[in-house]
Amino acid sequence: MYLGAEVKAGMLISCIMFSTLVFLILSMTVQATGFMQKDNPSVKADDILAHITQHDDVNLTDCRIVGKLYYGLYKEFNVVDGVVERNITIKDSTFEDKVDFSHAQFKNSVSFENTTFNNSADFSYATFNNSAKFWKATFNNYANFNKATFNNSAGFVYATFNDAVNFDLAQFKNFAYFGSAKFNNRASFKGMSVSDVSFEGAEFNHPAYFWLAKFNNPAYFWDAIFNDAVYFNSAEFNNPAYFWNATFNDSAKFIGPKTAEKVVPDGANLHIFTRYYNDIGRYDYVDDIVYNYRYTNMLHESDIFPFLTDFLSWLTSGFGMKPFYTICFGMSLIIIFMIIYSNPGELERKRNNSRVPFRLSLKNPGIVNERDQDQKATVFDLIYYSIGAFVLIGHENWYARDNFRKWVSLEGVLGYIVLAILVATLSHVMRTSS
Numbered sequence: 199m200y201l202g203a204e205v206k207a208g209m210l211i212s213c214i215m216f217s218t219l220v221f222l223i224l225s226m227t228v229q230a231t232g233f234m235q236k237d238n239p240s241v242k243a244d245d246i247l248a249h250i251t252q253h254d255d256v257n258l259t260d261c262r263i264v265g266k267l268y269y270g271l272y273k274e275f276n277v278v279d280g281v282v283e284r285n286i287t288i289k290d291s292t293f294e295d296k297v298d299f300s301h302a303q304f305k306n307s308v309s310f311e312n313t314t315f316n317n318s319a320d321f322s323y324a325t326f327n328n329s330a331k332f333w334k335a336t337f338n339n340y341a342n343f344n345k346a347t348f349n350n351s352a353g354f355v356y357a358t359f360n361d362a363v364n365f366d367l368a369q370f371k372n373f374a375y376f377g378s379a380k381f382n383n384r385a386s387f388k389g390m391s392v393s394d395v396s397f398e399g400a401e402f403n404h405p406a407y408f409w410l411a412k413f414n415n416p417a418y419f420w421d422a423i424f425n426d427a428v429y430f431n432s433a434e435f436n437n438p439a440y441f442w443n444a445t446f447n448d449s450a451k452f453i454g455p456k457t458a459e460k461v462v463p464d465g466a467n468l469h470i471f472t473r474y475y476n477d478i479g480r481y482d483y484v485d486d487i488v489y490n491y492r493y494t495n496m497l498h499e500s501d502i503f504p505f506l507t508d509f510l511s512w513l514t515s516g517f518g519m520k521p522f523y524t525i526c527f528g529m530s531l532i533i534i535f536m537i538i539y540s541n542p543g544e545l546e547r548k549r550n551n552s553r554v555p556f557r558l559s560l561k562n563p564g565i566v567n568e569r570d571q572d573q574k575a576t577v578f579d580l581i582y583y584s585i586g587a588f589v590l591i592g593h594e595n596w597y598a599r600d601n602f603r604k605w606v607s608l609e610g611v612l613g614y615i616v617l618a619i620l621v622a623t624l625s626h627v628m629r630t631s632s
Contacts, residue, residue, distance in 0.1 A: 243267040243295065253283040261291040268298045281305065288313050299324050300342075310335050321346050322364075332357050343368050354379050365390055376400050387411050397422045408433045408455075419444045427451035435460035438490075446470045458483035462490045481630035485519040492517045514619055521623040528588065528616045535609045536584040539564040539602060540575075564602035567595055588613035 241258060243265035249256055250269065269280075285306045292314045301323045309331040319337055322344040330348055334356045341363040352374045362384040370392040378399040385402055388409040396418040405427040417439040424446045433455035442464045446452060454474045455461065463471055468491050475483040496508040508517075516523040541564045563575040565583050575583075575596070583596050587609045598606045 240264055243293075250282055250284075250286070255284045256286045256288065258288045258291055261288070263288075263291060263293045264295065266295045266298070267293070268296070269302055282308075285309075292316060293319070296320070304328065304330070307331075315339065315341070318342070326350065326352065329353070334358075337361060337363065340364075345369075348372065348374065351375070356380075359383060359385065362386070367391075370395065381406065392417075396420075402426060402428070405429065405451075410434075413437070413439060416440065424450070429453045430455040432456050438462050441467055454483075459486040459490070461487050462494050463487060464491070465495070485627075485630060489517055489519050514616070515623045518623055518626055521620060521627060524616060524620040524623055528613070528620070531609065531612055531616065532581070532584045532588050535587065535605060536577075536580045538605050539580050539583060539598070540577075541602075564598055564600075564605070565596045566599050568597055569595060584609065589617070590614065 239262055241261045241263050243263055246256055246258075246263065247267060247269060269282075280302050282302055282304045283306070285308075286304070287307075287309045289309065289311045290313065294316050296317045296319075297315060298320045300320045302321075303325045305327050307328040307330075308326060309329075311331055312334040313332075314336040316338050318339045318341075320342045322342045323346065324343075325347045327349045329350045330352045332352075332354045335354070336358045338360045340361050341359055343363070343365045345367045346365075347369045349371050351372045352370055354374075354376045356378045357376070358380045360382045363381065363386070365385075365387045367389040368387075368391075370390070373394040374392050374396075376395070376397045379397070379401075381400070381402045381404065383404050384407075385404065386407045388407050388411065390408070390411045392411070392413055392415075394415045395413060398418050398420040399422065400419075401423040403425045406424060407429045409429055409431040411430075411433045413433070413435045414437070416437045417435060419439065419441045420443055422441070422444045424444070426447060427450045428446065429451070431453050435455055435457045437460065439455070439460050440462045442462070444464075444467050446467055448470070452470055452474055454471055458471070458475060458480070461471055468487070471487045472484045475481070475487070492508065493512060496505060496512060499505040499508060511517050512523075514524060514527050515521070541562050563580065565575050565580070567573040567575070579596065583593060585591075586593050587606045590610050590613060
């Protein structure tokens with residue numbers, strides 16, 4: 199009898215524990231789900247706002263959102279603290295009225311993929327601490343991201359802006375991707391600061407403003423289309439800015455950046471940049487841009503002969519624009535011929551000094567002292583002789599012996615060519631500087 203009572207009591211306790219566990223799981227599930235709607239023809243903006251203020255997740259798909267969503271306005275009246283604690287995911291949906299998230303702080307991810315904003319969308323002064331996705335979003339009215347801060351990746355891939363968009367003074371501290379975005383009205387990025395950015399395939403059908411924008415890492419404008427004016431007034435590229443296959447309107451206004459040495463154009467749009475800097479008299483900037491174009495083109499050259507000719511032009515004179523390259527090339531030739539005149543044979547190991555394990559053998563150098571043939575040439579003698587041969591100056595005390603005379607003749611010919619290249623390069627630089 200007592201045994202049966204104990205069994206019943208155990209079963210009762212087990213049922214209570216199991217019910218408690220089920221209740222906890224269901225509670226956690228409901229809490230994690232937050233505000234979720236799918237295939238709902240109409241959702242009130244006030245309902246979304248209520249769940250945001252209650253720190254619930256918002257997950258909407260294929261919904262029509264009606265009413266004004268004024269989270270920024272609520273913050274101004276201190277109704278909420280402006281912090282969005284949980285994730286916001288609104289996909290394939292439509293906002294019929296104004297959306298205001300100005301000054302909001304998004305602590306988690308935000309996604310408005312394939313969502314349409316039929317009225318103004320205000321994200322000015324907002325802070326996105328996690329990823330922000332506006333992929334394939336459509337803005338049919340004014341979009342404001344003025345002074346917004348993106349601490350993580352920001353994606354506007356295939357986004358369409360049918361009205362003006364404002365990214366003035368926005369800060370992108372991670373990767374910003376505007377690939378294939380379409381700007382059908384004025385696009386302003388004045389004073390923007392961005393880490394990594396790509397406008398690959400983006401299309402600007404109205405003026406684009408990049409005044410005072412700062413690009414801290416490589417910027418990619420591959421295949422971008424600028425159908426109207428482009429303004430890079432005082433824009434600063436701290437790393438290369440690639441404009442390969444980018445298309446510009448020849449008849450539209452164009453103003454280039456102040457860091458022209460970072461611009462990398464292609465053959466089709468090279469004239470856009472060079473024409474602008476020629477017009478303002480910055481011929482040194484023209485040289486920088488042409489150099490970048492030729493250097494990049496050389497690296498991507500597939501035929502061996504054009505590559506070798508470009509490589510030789512780059513090595514000897516920086517494509518005729520950098521005399522320092524010519525000086526370095528000449529000094530390298532002098533050192534190479536100095537080593538040849540030393541007749542090193544093979545490297546000998548110094549066993550008595552571990553600090554300098556190897557040295558060149560000067561037992562039988564290729565030059566001989568005319569006055570004292572038993573005198574061995576030192577390194578300084580070899581350098582002096584090589585410099586004299588390079589600049590075609592005769593030698594009073596030293597002369598080449600045996601087969602080394604042909605090396606002297608070759609160095610003289612090369613020296614003559616290098617000096618001619620140096621004069622031509624210096625003349626070009628002096629002409630462009632004046």
